[in-house]
Every structure is written in C-alpha cells, then in structure tokens.
Amino acid sequence: MPCIDLHIHSFYSDGSLSPKDLLKLGRHHGLHAMALTDHDTIEGVAELQQLGQDAGMTIISGVEVSTTYKGHTIHILGYGFNPADQAIHNWLAPLQQERAQRNRRILAKLRELNIQIEHEELAAISKYGQIGRPHIAQLLIQHGVVSNFDEAFRQFLGRGKAAWVPRSTYGTSETIAMLHRIGGKAILAHPAILDPNLRLQTKLIDELVAVGLDGLEAYYPTHTIKFRKQLLQLAEKHHLLITGGSDFHGATRPNNQLAGIQQNFCPPASLLGPLLAAMGMQVPRQITSNRT
Numbered sequence: 001m002p003c004i005d006l007h008i009h010s011f012y013s014d015g016s017l018s019p020k021d022l023l024k025l026g027r028h029h030g031l032h033a034m035a036l037t038d039h040d041t042i043e044g045v046a047e048l049q050q051l052g053q054d055a056g057m058t059i060i061s062g063v064e065v066s067t068t069y070k071g072h073t074i075h076i077l078g079y080g081f082n083p084a085d086q087a088i089h090n091w092l093a094p095l096q097q098e099r100a101q102r103n104r105r106i107l108a109k110l111r112e113l114n115i116q117i118e119h120e121e122l123a124a125i126s127k128y129g130q131i132g133r134p135h136i137a138q139l140l141i142q143h144g145v146v147s148n149f150d151e152a153f154r155q156f157l158g159r160g161k162a163a164w165v166p167r168s169t170y171g172t173s174e175t176i177a178m179l180h181r182i183g184g185k186a187i188l189a190h191p192a193i194l195d196p197n198l199r200l201q202t203k204l205i206d207e208l209v210a211v212g213l214d215g216l217e218a219y220y221p222t223h224t225i226k227f228r229k230q231l232l233q234l235a236e237k238h239h240l241l242i243t244g245g246s247d248f249h250g251a252t253r254p255n256n257q258l259a260g261i262q263q264n265f266c267p268p269a270s271l272l273g274p275l276l277a278a279m280g281m282q283v284p285r286q287i288t289s290n291r292t
C-alpha cells in the first residue's frame with residue numbers, strides 16, 4: 001500500500017535533517033507525498049517543494065503551530081498555503097521572537113541550577129532555523145548533565161520541571177482563521193496527546209469544528225487502531241479531512257521513524273486525494289489509481 005507522511009520536521013526547527021536529506025529518505029521509504037511541518041516556521045518549505053518538483057514527489061506546504069484553547073495546548077497543522085505569501089511570515093514572526101526570549105529564560109533558570117550553557121553555544125548548535133528545547137537538551141547531553149533527550153525533559157525542560165518556562169502562543173481559533181485567510185487548511189495534530197481515551201477530544205473537536213477546523217490527524221504512530229477508528233468516525237460525523245504523519249525529527253527524536261511501505265507506520269496515500277482537492281490542487285494520477 002502506498003504511503004504518505006504529512007508531519008515531518010527539518011533542521012529549520014527541531015529536526016536534524018535538511019530538506020534535501022528528507023526528500024532522499026522519503027523516496028527511499030517509497031513515500032508518494034510529504035509535507036514539511038516545522039514549528040512556527042516555513043523556512044524550508046519552498047526548498048522542499050522545489051526539490052520535490054524536480055524529483056516527481058508531491059510536496060504539500062505545511063507548518064505546525066502551538067496554540068492555546070481553554071487552557072489546553074493544541075497543535076495545529078496548516079497545509080496548502082503559499083509559502084511566498086508575506087502574510088504568513090509576518091504572522092509567524094512574533095512566535096519566533098517569543099521562542100528566542102523563552103530560550104534565554106530557560107538558560108537563566110539552568111544557570112540558577114549551576115548549569116552553565118551560553119546563548120552563543122545554543123546559537124551555534126542550530127545554524128539554520130528556530131531554536132527550541134530540543135537544542136538545549138542536546139547541549140545538556142554534551143555537557144554531561146544528562147545522558148539522553150528523555151532525561152533532559154524529565155529533569156529540566158518538561159512542563160513543570162526545574163527549567164520549565166511557559167511561552168505565549170496564539171489562540172487556536174485565531175490560528176485556524178489565519179490559515180484560512182492565507183488559503184490553507186487547519187488540521188488538529190496528534191489528538192491522542194490530549195487524552196488517549198478520547199474523552200476530552202470529542203467535545204473539543206465539536207467546538208473547533210464550529211470555528212473552522214478542517215481535519216484530524218487520525219494516522220499517528222502512537223494512535224491505537226481503536227483510537228484511530230474513533231477519530232475516523234468523528235471525521236465522518238463532521239465531514240472533516242483526514243491526514244497522517246510520523247512527526248519525524250531524525251536524530252533529535254529517534255523513536256519516531258519516517259513513514260514508509262516497509263515501516264510499522266504507513267498513512268495510506270488514498271488520504272491525499274481529498275486533501276489536495278480541498279486545497280484546489282491537482283491529484284496525481286498514481287494517487288487516483290490507488291483509491292480503490
């Protein structure tokens with residue numbers, strides 16, 4: 001069964017690979033389509049789209065935005081916008097500035113714990129794009145403070161831990177509206193993270209549909225078959241789009257492998273047709289022929 005992967009991160013945010021390397025890996029995994037969904041930045045999107053065009057791979061523009069809704073952190077995946085549109089660059093700029101300020105506050109908290117990491121070190125470790133907690137975790141490993149990423153987040157960087165710093169985000173409704181203004185679609189990312197029993201999401205999805213939510217990321221590595229089935233039923237109830245992605249980060253999150261035919265995770269390429277049609281994009285012939 002042909003696969004797609006519409007949730008991928010590069011070194012422009014907290015992933016480890018370049019768009020060129022991601023495309024190479026995607027082709028090796030037999031993917032029919034990919035989307036680069038870096039956190040709060042679209043810096044690598046046009047690059048991957050050009051590479052995909054040259055290689056005959058369908059590439060959808062994407063971004064992952066952390067938002068807040070009634071006290072909950074909600075991740076929204078945006079698809080199908082024009083990465084050359086200055087409006088989305090302007091809209092993302094405050095989020096990027098907030099990330100930089102948050103990093104400085106985290107480093108200050110670490111210094112209070114007698115852990116010395118300089119901002120220059122942090123800037124050097126991420127040469128290409130947005131800097132975030134995974135980069136700080138990498139430096140904690142290099143300094144011998146922790147042995148791996150999980151330990152860094154459990155002890156210092158996770159919510160409520162010793163060096164935790166909250167950050168300002170846009171509201172979920174505002175984010176959905178913005179994506180619509182620039183011609184994009186808004187998808188609820190990895191819904192199981194909110195509540196693996198789906199008790200919270202059912203009401204949440206009802207409310208977000210009312211403000212314009214377009215779809216659900218039903219195919220995600222940690223979703224059980226039962227959970228995915230429940231999401232598919234909710235999507236059918238609300239006439240929502242269905243997407244899927246691995247949340248691949250490369251070396252910074254090695255447990256999440258890129259989707260693929262030979263992998264344990266393979267969102268079906270049949271999901272792509274409705275999504276492309278909703279975005280007004282042409283459905284590739286090989287995808288159409290695989291819908292049966």
